[in-house]
Amino acid sequence: MSDLEVDPVERRRGAAGHGESAGQHVDVLSARDVPLGGPRAMTVRRTLPQRARTLIGAWCFVDHYGPDDVADTGGMDVAPHPHTGLQTVSWLFSGEIEHRDSLGSHALVRPGELNLMTSGYGISHSEVSTTRTTVLHGVQLWVALPEEHRHTGRDFQHYVPRRVRVDGADIRVFLGSLAGDTSPVPTFTPLLGAELVLDPRSTTSLRVDPGFEHGLLVDEGSVRVDGTLLHPAELGYIGTGGDSLTLTNETDRPARVVLLGGTPFQEQIVMWWNFIGRSHADIVEARAAWENASDRFGSVDGYDGGRLPAPGLPNARIAPRKNPAH
Template structure:
């Protein structure tokens, strides 16, 4: 998915201060902001990463949560060909179907419970369009920052259908990394965790997790206690490193659906503007110019009927990296 804001914020992702790691467990609850994806009948997404309070959880640096969206009212998703650098995109649907095309030549359908992961290191372009048979569109689009050693990685596209995993009081699908004895075969450039977890009404689940990871819990439906802090629908709870277990409790009378994200703190500062991730202002300038000039850096998306998405104007200032702000107390 593209960031289609006309004036995208200048944001950089960086690690928290060293002195803050290893502290007692506490949850920071992040509220989303609504972002329209363009046009008077635009589909609106709820964005919890990046924001001023937090720009990274592990290498996860972007989280858009959308739907359930009645496509008869909004026309669904129609994102023209647009570029990416320095990241991987993770698409995960709860309902509906999206057609993906990219400049690698991939042509795939994104369906509920199926992972589509695209790598755009040095440069890739893709389009995303909900299919005619989609009536309700509902899911998330996530970005993962590539580390310095791999930020110019070659274009790639991976598809994986994780098997459901039964837990006491819950069901999980592990699409990235390892959880509860299940490991995803999908390749990433930093250690990551990505799993959908659906908890039964009022159920409690305690999961063994990597103490070197920080974790984020995005609640799609219901209300869930994460380490005793309540995370409501569309909010993202963040738990720091130093925990070898994580307890989730469904505080709802209905099943609660969540996404659990994790990874070791990302120790690199990275500049993020529009759909580009780099390390400097000049990286962004070069990527934008290459896209606007139609160079072969991003390739061509075949099969999309329409114009590609132009890059927005650059800000009238040097884009500089900055770290996450100091952590606040629990909510």
């Protein structure tokens, strides 16, 4: 997915505070609506990055969309666009998206199936919801690559995780390890990514790595994490140090959440449009390469239409983003 929010207003609108129990401190990050462009464009809810927090582990971008009736919204149609210094993680709850990239990958994104693309030094891809899609609903996530792997080769991985049952939750682990299950998909920093569907009025306790910070994105229902209630589209942030998380579904229907985690990412990143670098010069160079159709990003075959042009650079130097001190 392309980040068309060139000059985002990043702000923390959710309340932060201690929960009602003796659990860990949870910061609540609220989403802002971001259109993907065009008169019939779908709108996504973005919770990361924002001024209060740039990263959770190496997770640097969280877009949450749907459920959208594509007859009304037009679905997803993102023309070929570039990426540098990151991995894209596509995860659907409903619908189907056709992925094409300059590595030559042609794959479908379906519910419960992980598609992970590594940009390395440069890649381009397109994303289009298929004609079989009636309701489009899912998340698009980005992972920042560490400096030593920032220029690694392009790659594409597809993985279908099994369902694991723990207490009152069905869990699918698409990256890392949780609830006794481990994804075989390699990552460049320690990461966790999982979908959890919680039974109505259930409580689930999970052992987690105390060296990880975590983010819990609520898709459906109202979920209490360590005493703090999260509503749909909110992202709860939990810092390092705890070895467990307790999740309670406060509703009479199943609740769905996405749990993200990772060791704190110690590097400052420069993030603009679809590029992640370490300096303003990195961004200028990547943009020029895309606009000049250099071999850095390759080409996407099979998309019916032109490429997505890069927006103009800001007048000021693009500053590094960093998290507040934990």
